[in-house]
Amino acid sequence: MSKPVVATTSLSGCFGCHMSLLDIDERILDLIDVVEFNKSPIDDIKEFTKQCDIGIIEGGCCNSENVHVLKDFRKNCKILISLGECAIMGGLPALRNGIPIKECLDEAYLNGPTAQIGNEEQILPNDEELPMILDKVYPCHEVVKIDYYLPGCPPRADLIWDALVALVTGNELKLPYEVVKFD
Amino acid sequence: MSEKIKFTIDGKECIAKKGQYILEAALENGIYIPFLCNMKGVKPAGSCRLCNVKINGRNMTACTTPVAAGMEVESEIPELQELRLSIIEMLFVEGNHFCPSCEKSGNCELQALAYKFQMLVPRFPYEFPIKEVDASSPKLYIDRNRCIKCKRCIRNIKDENGKSYFAFYKRAHDVEICLDKELAATMSDELAQKAMDTCPVGAILRKEKGFDQPIGTRKFDKQAIGTDIISVVENINMEVKE
Ligand code: SF4
Ligand code: SF4
Ligand code: SF4
Numbered sequence: 362m363s364k365p366v367v368a369t370t371s372l373s374g375c376f377g378c379h380m381s382l383l384d385i386d387e388r389i390l391d392l393i394d395v396v397e398f399n400k401s402p403i404d405d406i407k408e409f410t411k412q413c414d415i416g417i418i419e420g421g422c423c424n425s426e427n428v429h430v431l432k433d434f435r436k437n438c439k440i441l442i443s444l445g446e447c448a449i450m451g452g453l454p455a456l457r458n459g460i461p462i463k464e465c466l467d468e469a470y471l472n473g474p475t476a477q478i479g480n481e482e483q484i485l486p487n488d489e490e491l492p493m494i495l496d497k498v499y500p501c502h503e504v505v506k507i508d509y510y511l512p513g514c515p516p517r518a519d520l521i522w523d524a525l526v527a528l529v530t531g532n533e534l535k536l537p538y539e540v541v542k543f544d
Numbered sequence: 545m546s547e548k549i550k551f552t553i554d555g556k557e558c559i560a561k562k563g564q565y566i567l568e569a570a571l572e573n574g575i576y577i578p579f580l581c582n583m584k585g586v587k588p589a590g591s592c593r594l595c596n597v598k599i600n601g602r603n604m605t606a607c608t609t610p611v612a613a614g615m616e617v618e619s620e621i622p623e624l625q626e627l628r629l630s631i632i633e634m635l636f637v638e639g640n641h642f643c644p645s646c647e648k649s650g651n652c653e654l655q656a657l658a659y660k661f662q663m664l665v666p667r668f669p670y671e672f673p674i675k676e677v678d679a680s681s682p683k684l685y686i687d688r689n690r691c692i693k694c695k696r697c698i699r700n701i702k703d704e705n706g707k708s709y710f711a712f713y714k715r716a717h718d719v720e721i722c723l724d725k726e727l728a729a730t731m732s733d734e735l736a737q738k739a740m741d742t743c744p745v746g747a748i749l750r751k752e753k754g755f756d757q758p759i760g761t762r763k764f765d766k767q768a769i770g771t772d773i774i775s776v777v778e779n780i781n782m783e784v785k786e
Contacts, residue, residue: 443665446642446643446644449664449665450636450641450665450670451670451672452642452644453642453644453645455642455672456640456642456645458640458672459640459672459673459674459675497672500670502665503669503670507665509664510664510665511664512664512665514643514644536662538659538766538768539765539766541659541662541664542659542765543643543644543649543655543658543659544643544644544646544649544650544759
């Protein structure tokens with residue numbers, strides 16, 4: 362039997378969730394014994410080269426590229442997991458959801474203390490190559506169907522490990538009290 | 545001595561004082577019924593509905609229903625646990641609960657209930673409502689993003705004349721918690737701490753404090769909410785026996 366194929370991505374996240382995946386420490390050796398990685402920052406495969414079994418999503422959707430990548434994952438993965446608070450509810454990037462987008466951009470590029478130097482022409486990034494920023498940050502399951510949720514900021518390494526083992530072996534996932542946390 | 549009456553919760557025999565509310569009696573009998581708006585020593589409000597129990601097939605709030613002799617109360621039944629989880633999920637989506645950046649995280653009763661019920665994601669869409677933070681008083685700041693409108697602060701934080709420091713402003717969905725400016729100006733550190741401890745969530749916070757307990761040592765990091773109830777009762781029983 363061929364190994365289950367796993368893909369991962371970071372949308373509007375901080376890569377902390379991926380770091381937590383690496384926090385499974387030497388178990389990563391067991392993991393690559395039983396699964397194969399496809400598109401993922403971990404192996405630097407940029408595009409899907411085959412259909413995957415499990416897609417792990419870090420981060421919510423803050424721009425058009427995030428939406429594009431998320432839909433691409435839905436198309437190419439049988440199971441999608443929202444990993445971490447950002448994917449599940451927008452997380453800290455969604456703190457901007459109550460602030461008009463113009464105010465956010467003005468603060469970041471025109472008025473903020475770090476915007477004074479280097480942007481003398483007072484330009485808001487407008488190159489057409491750049492993804493469009495969305496009106497607010499969206500949880501992943503409000504954009505595509507998500508099958509499983511692993512909360513935490515980041516989710517505990519043991520939670521990620523146990524979830525992957527459960528999916529690969531087909532056994533039920535046990536959730537001890539200590540592993541389900543929101544921070 | 546006040547009259548004692550017998551009743552059952554999920555088939556377990558319990559004893560209550562006559563006139564005692566079900567929730568209070570349950571806790572004294574070592575049975576935890578989830579709640580958010582209730583507080584020991586404060587008049588119950590029955591507003592959060594988490595403590596809903598079933599009596600004769602009807603849902604009643606345990607915090608405002610007095611025990612009657614022979615009453616058969618159902619609490620930990622799938623239907624009610626599901627109702628409780630849905631209330632918790634609703635509270636998460638109708639506020640802005642960014643737990644990773646919240647001073648109360650780890651000590652918050654709403655979060656602790658979500659942990660207890662293992663809420664992985666709310667079933668309702670996130671509302672992301674627009675709420676103001678009020679940091680105008682000297683000792684406290686009010687973060688309305690996290691207020692669950694339980695009225696614990698209004699009922700528990702009063703001056704010597706019985707006047708509340710806190711009040712609701714506006715109505716229904718728009719209701720906002722406010723702190724009386726004049727009273728707040730002379731608030732002591734002790735009372736500020738009491739207000740913060742009264743709030744089940746991170747909506748009332750002391751200024752210049754926060755994030756002072758390492759992760760892993762906070763109240764609900766390792767121990768689920770309600771698990772301490774049983775040991776308290778065991779202690780009481782021990783004392784009675786002695
Ligand atoms: S959930 Fe936390 S660790 Fe994960 S991407 Fe978001 S901020 Fe980073
Ligand atoms: S008040 Fe509680 S539930 Fe809300 S953000 Fe803070 S810790 Fe999380
Ligand atoms: S501020 Fe806290 S105690 Fe007061 S109503 Fe809101 S949640 Fe309840």
